[in-house]
Amino acid sequence: MPVRWILHWQPSQGTTVNSHILNEISQCVENFNGVKDGRCKTTITFYKPNLKDQSMSAQFPRDFLGISLMEQPNKYYLIIRDNKLVAEADSSILTIMEKLQSYKSKVALNCEGLQYNLGDFQMRLIKVVPNQAESLRGILMEIEYLPISSLENAKPIMEEFIEIWREVLSKKSLPGQFMRAEPIFADYGLSDNYSLQHTAVQYAAALPQLFASVQLRS
């Protein structure tokens, strides 16, 4: 499948992310000749161990998360970041997890957005909001280059495209910029050939960056 990079919006120091910035970025994509082509949604759930004795929590992973992608609804992606583990499972794994009762959902985030076509590229502008709230927690951008599935081969093209995209965006003088967390896929046992497991790993890598910028501001 085509290579995809996921970028996160990093607000400039002393500023916060807000819907005005999201609208401005959206306009930029349209001015960049992006043609709206549907919606996308990803749900990310953070799990915590269901412990009888909370003092034992250090023995269990603290950053276990599950990712559901709208484009592949019958699959579920499990990630333990500290251990560099990603697994793909049929979505029935959620029923098994419920029955096992060993881990419970701590918080869930919805990543909803619009997809734009730009020739060989697709861009998805995504707002990150908590499951039970409306407040914007961050902005993500997926950039996909349709002709290539090798990460290595796509890298120069992606870099060039993102450079042009940043230039377009810079004309708006928005307080922040898009950054990339750049996870090392080989650490997760993933090959150069792009898959949705790579997407899941990029989401898992981008989220701490969003939260770090939120914490920095507060």
Next chain:
Amino acid sequence: MECVVQGIIETQHVEALEILLQGLCGVQRERLRIHELCLKNGPHLGPVSSEVRLLCDLEQTEPSWTVRHVGGAMRGAGADQISVLVRTMVESKVSKNVLRMFYTLGYKLDHELLRVGFSFKFNRGAQITVRVSSVNKMLKLHATDEAVPVTPGIQMVEVTAPASDENYAEVAAAVQSFCEYLAPLLHLSKPGVSTGVVPTAAAAAASLMSDGGGTPL
């Protein structure tokens, strides 16, 4: 949810059973070689004891993994009246690093088995699967090449069919009805209710072997 019955047969009669199943099902058998790892939660994890099975299908060119959770059996007067066990069962196909994932989450290996045999999958009032296999244990961790039978000379037969809350009665009836065809060779009952080998097995097997399964039992 699934309907299930189990039984045992002496290895010397397995060939006859295969001929009978071939005749009844009209489909080709599939070879079966499953490495089954049973994991349990560690002492501090979860409010209750939980168990999950990881099944590695070694018959595939690239071994494929499935997580299986078997829940409690259906109870009550209705369940007692049928001779087939109805229980919750959920499976999820997973990537090959699933064992490492469960270990990291705090699950421990309880035991592991290697099932070697064959299966038939067919539709007969329900989507029925018959698995005939010898159950082997590993003398060394994960050493599937050095597995030895748990019960030499005896193989396990399991008949299962997926069901739902709406149709389990019909599925159970279909499984029960199919089992009657196998009755001269083996007796199938709810898991945990051992009925041993049947006395007519040798004669039935001899008959099947002599005419290749052409004569109805």
